[in-house]
Amino acid sequence: MLWQTRGGRRSPILANDLETEIFDIKWSPTHPAVFATGDGVGNLDIWDLSKDREAPKYRKTDESMKSINKLRFTNDGKKIITGNSMGVVKLWSVDNSFYQSKAEDLDRLEELIRGTF
Numbered sequence: 713m714l715w716q717t718r719g720g721r722r723s724p725i726l727a728n729d730l731e732t733e734i735f736d737i738k739w740s741p742t743h744p745a746v747f748a749t750g751d752g753v754g755n756l757d758i759w760d761l762s763k764d765r766e767a768p769k770y771r772k773t774d775e776s777m778k779s780i781n782k783l784r785f786t787n788d789g790k791k792i793i794t795g796n797s798m799g800v801v802k803l804w805s806v807d808n809s810f811y812q813s814k815a816e817d818l819d820r821l822e823e824l825i826r827g828t829f
Contacts, residue, residue, distance in 0.1 A: 742813065744817065745817050748783055753779065756783065769810075774794070779796060
């Protein structure tokens with residue numbers, strides 16, 4: 713769940729019935745509305761809150777079906793490095809729409825945070 717705080721009160725921005733536990737989450741270093749999650753069954757999900765807040769825009773599953781315990785974007789946002797519960801490290805390429813943001817992406821994220829999206 714992703715929360716906003718307003719006047720000392722918390723309200724959810726993003727709530728989703730997840731299939732499994734999220735083990736790690738990281739924001740993109742280059743796109744303000746994009747973050748990635750790694751879960752307990754090996755899914756790497758990339759979310760873009762400027763496009764959809766109910767489902768990830770991209771999902772790739774680690775063939776080992778082991779949990780993704782750690783993830784990190786490269787500094788340029790073009791790749792994600794993951795580590796699973798068996799100690800295997802993988803490098804994933806990221807589509808350019810997830811690391812090249814547009815002005816309207818930030819505007820939509822700000823609308824979401826204000827509660828008007």
